[in-house]
Amino acid sequence: MVPVVKMDSVSKSFGSGNKKVDILNDIHLYIEPNQLVALRGRSGSGKTTLLNLIGALDQPTAGEIYIEGQPISEYNEKQRSELRRTKIGFIFQSYGLVPFMTVEENIEFGLRIASIPRRDWKVKIEEALELVGLAKRSKHYPYELSGGEQQRVAISRAIAVRPMLILADEPTAELDSKTGFRMMDVFQKLVDSQTTTIIMTSHDPVILEMIEHVYTLEAQNIVYEKNEIII
Numbered sequence: 574m575v576p577v578v579k580m581d582s583v584s585k586s587f588g589s590g591n592k593k594v595d596i597l598n599d600i601h602l603y604i605e606p607n608q609l610v611a612l613r614g615r616s617g618s619g620k621t622t623l624l625n626l627i628g629a630l631d632q633p634t635a636g637e638i639y640i641e642g643q644p645i646s647e648y649n650e651k652q653r654s655e656l657r658r659t660k661i662g663f664i665f666q667s668y669g670l671v672p673f674m675t676v677e678e679n680i681e682f683g684l685r686i687a688s689i690p691r692r693d694w695k696v697k698i699e700e701a702l703e704l705v706g707l708a709k710r711s712k713h714y715p716y717e718l719s720g721g722e723q724q725r726v727a728i729s730r731a732i733a734v735r736p737m738l739i740l741a742d743e744p745t746a747e748l749d750s751k752t753g754f755r756m757m758d759v760f761q762k763l764v765d766s767q768t769t770t771i772i773m774t775s776h777d778p779v780i781l782e783m784i785e786h787v788y789t790l791e792a793q794n795i796v797y798e799k800n801e802i803i804i
């Protein structure tokens with residue numbers, strides 16, 4: 574089986590000279606299709622950095638990253654942007670909503686850039702908002718919503734597209750535990766539908782216990798742990 578993501582000896586440093594900081598060192602990672610994967614680690618351990626590398630938003634200092642078997646270092650900027658638009662959904666730590674667009678316009682924007690046919694937009698927007706429990710807020714602007722509601726709009730924008738890969742940076746950080754579990758249920762169903770792989774970061778031990786594949790970033794390295802999920 575071709576892995577969705579393969580990292581082969583990936584290292585990442587920022588800066589140079591005496592300001593150089595090494596964040597990731599010789600990381601190997603192999604993620605199979607249709608898995609729900611969690612990434613944890615202290616603040617500053619490099620979780621967002623790792624997601625940015627996988628999502629072709631940043632480039633490694635050394636090593637190679639393969640997305641569905643394709644080495645992305647060989648991509649030019651146009652191909653990288655095409656990869657992000659068509660295959661990857663991002664749920665950013667800071668939500669990344671467009672402030673002057675309503676909730677539904679934000680989701681529509683995501684569908685548009687992913688080249689989803691216009692005739693499907695309405696249904697996909699309704700369905701995605703229903704899943705995150707925000708069906709009644711489609712005409713509101715981000716500033717009219719709470720932090721957790723904005724976070725759920727960011728989630729619905731990503732899931733509306735049903736991309737091959739979702740990269741979710743602390744998608745439940747702003748949510749109460751009940752709403753957080755509900756989002757995990759949405760993620761699990763998406764993965765079970767065999768269309769999507771989700772890599773998410775989390776600090777929350779209760780959320781992490783619900784996830785089968787957990788990776789911990791520590792001292793620039795990554796350690797895998799398999800959770801026994803009891804349903």
Ligand SMILES: Nc1ncnc2c1ncn2[C@@H]1O[C@H](COP(=O)(O)OP(=O)(O)OP(=O)(O)O)[C@@H](O)[C@H]1O
Nearest residue numbers: 587588594596614615616617618619620621622623
């Ligand atoms: N563009 C950059 N230039 C210099 N240093 C950077 C840059 N981006 C990230 N870093 C550094 O890399 C380290 C890892 O940052 P990263 O955002 O990946 O951590 P994180 O694990 O996501 O933390 P958190 O849990 O707080 O979100 C931090 O020390 C940060 O200061």
Ligand SMILES: [Mg+2]
Nearest residue numbers: 620621666742
């Ligand atoms: Mg982070």
